[in-house]
Every structure is written in structure tokens, then in C-alpha cells.
Amino acid sequence: MTNLIEKIEKLKRDRNAIILAHVYQRDEVQKIADFTGDSLGLSKRAVHTSADVIVFCGVKFMAETAAILNPDKTVLLTEQDAGCPLADMTTKKQLDEKRALYPDAAVVSYVNSSAEIKAESDACCTSANAVDVVKSLPQKQILFLPDKNLGSYVASKLPEKEIILWNGFCYVHEKNIDPAKIKSLKSLHPDAEVMAHPECNPDVIGLTDYVGSTSGMLMYAKESKAKEFIVGTENGLLYELQKENPDKKFYPCNTVCEDMKRTSLESVLRSLEEMKYKIAVPENIRIYAKKALDRMLKV
Numbered sequence: 016m017t018n019l020i021e022k023i024e025k026l027k028r029d030r031n032a033i034i035l036a037h038v039y040q041r042d043e044v045q046k047i048a049d050f051t052g053d054s055l056g057l058s059k060r061a062v063h064t065s066a067d068v069i070v071f072c073g074v075k076f077m078a079e080t081a082a083i084l085n086p087d088k089t090v091l092l093t094e095q096d097a098g099c100p101l102a103d104m105t106t107k108k109q110l111d112e113k114r115a116l117y118p119d120a121a122v123v124s125y126v127n128s129s130a131e132i133k134a135e136s137d138a139c140c141t142s143a144n145a146v147d148v149v150k151s152l153p154q155k156q157i158l159f160l161p162d163k164n165l166g167s168y169v170a171s172k173l174p175e176k177e178i179i180l181w182n183g184f185c186y187v188h189e190k191n192i193d194p195a196k197i198k199s200l201k202s203l204h205p206d207a208e209v210m211a212h213p214e215c216n217p218d219v220i221g222l223t224d225y226v227g228s229t230s231g232m233l234m235y236a237k238e239s240k241a242k243e244f245i246v247g248t249e250n251g252l253l254y255e256l257q258k259e260n261p262d263k264k265f266y267p268c269n270t271v272c273e274d275m276k277r278t279s280l281e282s283v284l285r286s287l288e289e290m291k292y293k294i295a296v297p298e299n300i301r302i303y304a305k306k307a308l309d310r311m312l313k314v
């Protein structure tokens with residue numbers, strides 16, 4: 016392992032590369048990253064780098080976002096097949112059909128979407144800023160895609176808006192975390208506070224003490240006086256939660272994103288050695304997708 020890490024470090028210097036990792040990555044991958052964060056944090060970090068190469072340990076839509084924001088840099092996704100089933104739940108054809116039904120609606124796409132869908136959107140958002148992005152738009156009617164649970168959460172916070180939901184979901188949150196699981200963990204750990212990602216079902220959200228993005232949960236756990244937490248998101252977040260709060264206890268919901276876990280230290284090394292897998296977005300899509308991302312980053 017040490018040998019592997021040394022090789023990664025050397026190649027990283029030789030290539031003037033930076034390693035970005037999402038907080039759902041394997042512990043050992045998060046450990047060697049230059050920066051770990053949520054989708055929003057990683058997007059911002061991708062903009063402010065002087066590196067020539069961005070090695071993205073995450074899933075395709077995240078590397079695509081980095082490529083949209085950094086056309087002059089080489090963006091590598093560590094595993095070619097690391098996708099996001101939620102992002103695949105919207106196609107341009109479906110969006111065109113839905114938009115025809117709501118011609119006055121602004122389209123807000125969660126970053127968990129393809130570059131093509133971003134290019135068709137008025138603004139992008141992440142789970143950390145979805146409420147603020149929707150609030151900032153002048154339109155009352157918002158076509159929010161693709162995650163129905165995040166859309167419902169936004170609607171609950173902004174009753175003045177009319178949110179039209181898409182029928183997308185993330186199996187890691189929607190299928191693998193349910194009220195019974197939360198209640199059973201709560202009965203085992205009655206003093207624990209419940210935190211959950213807004214991709215969880217509204218019935219789960221109703222049982223929480225805090226709802227937020229992965230970075231929001233990290234902040235909440237640090238600031239809360241509670242000593243124990245039930246963590247309603249992908250298991251990977253436990254690594255950073257425990258690192259930042261060694262005196263607190265965290266109980267996972269045991270839910271894993273298979274695509275996030277594809278990347279290993281071996282993938283990172285291969286990525287740097289072979290300069291794989293290059294992610295590029297056609298310019299006619301990139302410029303429009305960037306507009307939607309810029310609108311988000313301004314909020």
C-alpha cells in the first residue's frame with residue numbers, strides 16, 4: 016500500500032495533478048486526496064486550481080462538471096463506468112416533452128445530471144444550495160429535475176414557488192434508507208440525533224433532527240452538542256465524520272453507492288499512469304452547461 020501511495024504521489028507531482036475525491040469514496044481514496052468534499056465543494060475547488068490535470072475520484076457527472084468549468088485542463092475520471100443512476104433518469108427527449116407542458120417554468124437541474132441536460136437548464140443546483148438557487152429565480156413555476164425527494168424538500172421550504180417534480184430518485188437514499196431503519200437505529204441509540212440527505216424519502220425526512228448535503232452534515236455534527244448521530248446517507252461520509260469528531264459516535268444506515276466504490280487506489284494510479292479516462296464535453300454543449308453552473312455558483 017505504501018508503495019502504491021508513493022507511486023501516486025510521484026506521478027501527481029510529475030504531471031502537476033490534483034486529486035479530488037467525493038466524500039462517498041472509499042476511506043483509502045479519501046485519505047490520499049488533495050481535497051475531499053461534496054458536489055458543490057468539488058465544483059468550486061475545480062475552478063480554483065493551478066494544476067494541469069484534475070484526477071476525479073467520483074462519478075461521471077462530477078468529472079463532467081469539472082470539465083465544463085475547466086476547458087483548458089485535463090480531467091480524468093478514475094473509473095470509466097462510474098456513473099450515477101439518478102443522473103441517467105433524465106433524457107433530453109423527456110425534458111423537451113415535459114417543458115412543452117410547462118412553457119413558463121424555469122428548469123433547475125440538480126448537478127446529478129448529464130452535461131446535455133445542464134445545457135438545457137436555466138440553473139443547476141446541488142443539495143447544498145438547491146433552496147437558495149430556486150429562491151433566486153424570478154419564475155414562480157420551477158421544473159425541478161431529476162430527484163423527486165430533493166424537489167419535495169425544496170418545495171417544503173419555498174411554499175411561494177410551484178415546484179414541478181421529476182420522477183427520479185437515488186436508490187442509495189430512497190430504497191436503502193426507510194423509516195423502519197431509522198426507528199430501529201433510534202431505539203438502539205435513543206440519544207443519537209438523526210441527520211439525513213435530502214435525497215431521502217419525505218417519511219425519513221420527517222424523522223430527522225437535521226437535513227442537509229454531505230457538507231451540511233459534517234458542519235452540523237461538528238457544531239451540535241450531541242455526542243451520537245444516525246447518519247442517513249452513504250457510508251463513505253463516516254470516514255470524514257469520525258476523523259473530524261473523534262470523541263463522537265456515528266451510526267451508519269449501511270447504504271453504499273456501487274458506482275462511488277468502483278474507484279480504488281489502483282484505479283487512481285492507473286489513471287495517472289495512463290492518463291485515463293479523459294472527460295471532455297463538446298463545446299456547443301459546454302458553453303450552455305457552464306451558464307447554468309455559473310448561475311448556481313453566483314448564488
Ligand code: 13P
Nearest residue numbers: 053054055141142228229
Ligand atoms: P452531495 O451534493 O451532498 O455531495 O451529494 C451528491 C450525491 O451524489 C448524493 O447522492
Ligand code: SF4
Nearest residue numbers: 099100101185187272
Ligand atoms: Fe448517484 Fe445516488 Fe450514487 Fe449519489 S449516491 S452518485 S445520487 S447513485
